[in-house]
Amino acid sequence: EAGVAQSPRYKIIEKRQSVAFWCNPISGHATLYWYQQILGQGPKLLIQFQNNGVVDDSQLPKDRFSAERLKGVDSTLKIQPAKLEDSAVYLCASSLLFSSYEQFFGPGTRLTVL
Amino acid sequence: SQQGEEDPQALSIQEGENATMNCSYKTSINNLQWYRQNSGRGLVHLILIRSNEREKHSGRLRVTLDTSKKSSSLLITASRAADTASYFCATGYAGKSTFGDGTTLTVKP
Numbered sequence: 001e002a003g004v005a006q007s008p009r010y011k012i013i014e015k016r017q018s019v020a021f022w023c024n025p026i027s028g029h030a031t032l033y034w035y036q037q038i039l040g041q042g043p044k045l046l047i048q049f050q051n052n053g054v055v056d057d058s059q060l061p062k063d064r065f066s067a068e069r070l071k072g073v074d075s076t077l078k079i080q081p082a083k084l085e086d087s088a089v090y091l092c093a094s095s096l097l098f099s100s101y102e103q104f105f106g107p108g109t110r111l112t113v114l
Numbered sequence: 115s116q117q118g119e120e121d122p123q124a125l126s127i128q129e130g131e132n133a134t135m136n137c138s139y140k141t142s143i144n145n146l147q148w149y150r151q152n153s154g155r156g157l158v159h160l161i162l163i164r165s166n167e168r169e170k171h172s173g174r175l176r177v178t179l180d181t182s183k184k185s186s187s188l189l190i191t192a193s194r195a196a197d198t199a200s201y202f203c204a205t206g207y208a209g210k211s212t213f214g215d216g217t218t219l220t221v222k223p
Contacts, residue, residue, distance in 0.1 A: 031209075042117075042202050042213035043157070056210055091157065101145055101206045105157040 002026065004106035006092050012112045018080040021109045025074070025094030031055075032069055033103060034077050035091040043091055049075065050098050082113045118146070118186075118203040118214035126220040133190040135217040137203035138183075145206040146179055146186045151216070152199035160188075162206070193221045 005024040013019050025032050030051055035043035046065065048056040051072035060067070064083070069075040079086055089110050093103040118137040127133055137146065145164045151157045163170045163179045163186065170177045176189040190197055198221045204211040 035213075040215070042204075042215045045210065045212070048210065093157075098209045101147060101162055101209075101211060102159050103211065104159070107156050 004092055004094055004104055006090075006106035006109055008109055009107060010110050010112075012114065013082055014114050015084055016081040018078065019082055019111060020076055020078045021090050021092075021111075023075045023077070023092030023106060025092070026104055029094035029096050029104070030072070031095045031098050031100065032075050033091075033093040033095075034067055034075070035093065037089045037091055037108070039088070046077070055098070079111075082111075084113050087111055087113045117212045118205050120201070120203055120214045120217040122217060123215075124218045124220075126222065127193060128222050129193060129195055131193055133193050133197070133219055133221070135188050135201055135219070137186045137188070137214060139186075139203075139205045140184060141205075141207070143181075143205045143207050146177075147204045147206060147211060148175075148177060148186075148188050149202045149204060149213075150199045151202065157202075160201075190219075193219075195221050195223045197221050 007022050032049045034046045037043045046060045047067045049069040052069045067077045089108040091108045093105045095103045118139045121136045147162045148160045161172045163177050174191045179186045200216040200218050202213050202216040204213045
């Protein structure tokens with residue numbers, strides 16, 4: 001069974017530039033999550049999708065971050081414009097159902113904002 | 115906040131010893147999960163314990179949950195160098211999981 005795929009694996013940008021991350025979850029998984037993990041901290045949920053609908057985006061900085069999950073499969077997370085404090089690893093995860101709780105994580109995208 | 119808080123922040127032991135890490139939380143939960151993160155395999159789900167369970171085992175892992183004290187512990191028995199990683203607890207409630215900041219475990223050969 002293929003795992004959660006993410007790209008790119010690494011990205012370096014200047015502040016005020018834009019960046020986009022892509023995630024393809026495990027086939028058949030209805031729930032998709034985007035997390036931000038700052039060095040030395042645990043993952044912080046940015047947004048949670050159930051199929052192509054948003055379940056929770058309460059911690060997404062909506063003035064600069066946006067995410068979509070078209071057709072309820074893969075998803076993109078965008079930052080525009082980036083700030084220095086956005087430097088982090090962005091993790092995508094999926095789970096079979098909303099109530100499954102067991103999440104499968106992708107390898108993450110390490111973003112450095114200079 | 116439902117965020118779990120792990121204790122200790124860092125733990126260093128010799129191979130073959132047992133490792134115990136704790137997680138405390140503040141509000142009601144449906145379940146509590148433990149994850150491991152290392153550079154080789156990323157973040158991996160280890161075990162989930164439901165709020166009506168007190169103890170659960172998986173291989174060398176033993177998890178306990180005390181809902182009256184709002185705390186959980188993860189015991190890794192007979193540790194190996196490959197267990198070197200960060201371990202996170204995550205509290206599950208209403209379909210959402212909230213992660214703590216983890217315990218960094220170093221197992222010396």
